[in-house]
Amino acid sequence: MSTFLFDCDGVLWSGDTPLEGAPEALDMLRKKGKQIVFVTNNSTKSRVDCKKKFDTIGIAASVDEIFGSAYSTAIYISRILRLPRDEKVFVLGESGIEAELHSEGVSFIGGTDPDLRRDMQPSDYAGLASGAALDPAVTVVLVGLDFHTSYIKLATAFYYLRRPGVRFLATNVDATFPHSHGLFPGAGSISAPLITMIRSVNLELEPLPLGKPSQAMMDAIEGKFKLDRSRTCMVGDRLDTDIKFGIEGGLGGTLGVLTGVMREDDLLQAGKEGREKGPSAYLEKLGDLIAGA
Numbered sequence: 001m002s003t004f005l006f007d008c009d010g011v012l013w014s015g016d017t018p019l020e021g022a023p024e025a026l027d028m029l030r031k032k033g034k035q036i037v038f039v040t041n042n043s044t045k046s047r048v049d050c051k052k053k054f055d056t057i058g059i060a061a062s063v064d065e066i067f068g069s070a071y072s073t074a075i076y077i078s079r080i081l082r083l084p085r086d087e088k089v090f091v092l093g094e095s096g097i098e099a100e101l102h103s104e105g106v107s108f109i110g111g112t113d114p115d116l117r118r119d120m121q122p123s124d125y126a127g128l129a130s131g132a133a134l135d136p137a138v139t140v141v142l143v144g145l146d147f148h149t150s151y152i153k154l155a156t157a158f159y160y161l162r163r164p165g166v167r168f169l170a171t172n173v174d175a176t177f178p179h180s181h182g183l184f185p186g187a188g189s190i191s192a193p194l195i196t197m198i199r200s201v202n203l204e205l206e207p208l209p210l211g212k213p214s215q216a217m218m219d220a221i222e223g224k225f226k227l228d229r230s231r232t233c234m235v236g237d238r239l240d241t242d243i244k245f246g247i248e249g250g251l252g253g254t255l256g257v258l259t260g261v262m263r264e265d266d267l268l269q270a271g272k273e274g275r276e277k278g279p280s281a282y283l284e285k286l287g288d289l290i291a292g293a
């Protein structure tokens with residue numbers, strides 16, 4: 001293999017703690033001349049934010065090696081969708097999405113706006129229901145992992161989603177977020193209530209994820225890093241994102257690790273039931289790669 005695509009949460013770290021042997025395994029691959037790309041679905045951080053986390057944790061990385069779901073989504077909106085400059089995105093998510101949209105010149109509202117981190121007032125109900133509180137320029141609703149969800153944010157997103165022609169995008173729809181060796185609400189848990197609400201009013205609208213396993217993301221990565229897919233391996237902790245991303249991308253191989261979401265039983269069960277295909281191989285932890293080197 002000449003290129004390794006590395007997932008981050010659950011492979012390199014759990015929360016802010018590096019996983020045993022991960023820095024050393026990356027160093028070993030770099031010394032062997034391998035190309036390394038970091039492909040994270042965590043949209044709460046921009047590429048620059050991720051680089052700061054790499055530095056804090058002590059893993060060598062450059063901003064150019066980082067390709068997160070917030071960046072993938074921002075380039076999709078600006079370069080594929082070609083959203084007109086006078087249109088806006090309503091964001092449910094953190095500053096990582098905002099920074100990447102800004103880097104692509106895409107206008108947005110919502111996100112970390114402090115005015116949305118408060119209780120609904122009677123005037124909010126009236127303003128949303130009548131449309132008076134809505135920005136006429138919003139034509140896209142984008143949802144990612146949001147640590148500050150609120151009733152008013154969900155209500156506002158719901159009203160934007162009821163607009164004819166609106167686009168419903170997601171940086172990713174991971175059901176859970178691995179942290180401190182546990183599982184917590186993931187980005188998919190932020191879009192789920194919206195899906196329930198839009199289905200209840202008979203709207204045929206599903207979020208289009210632009211992170212793993214989206215092949216729009218794989219195509220963008222292939223273009224930027226000039227991948228030879230047959231000599232590229234995806235390393236991840238999640239079957240329905242990382243491993244699916246690699247398999248559907250026709251990569252040379254996929255490597256699973258059991259330090260994040262995926263458990264060995266999941267692999268055996270998936271294999272038996274022919275659901276999500278399992279990885280080409282798997283390790284207890286990334287650091288075990290060194291033992292086998």
Ligand SMILES: O=C(O)[C@H](O)[C@H](O)COP(=O)(O)O
Nearest residue numbers: 008009040041042177186187
């Ligand atoms: O809910 C989420 O957004 C994901 O669990 C999380 O951020 C995944 O990050 P990754 O494992 O792709 O680095």
Ligand SMILES: [Mg+2]
Nearest residue numbers: 007009010237
């Ligand atoms: Mg992960």
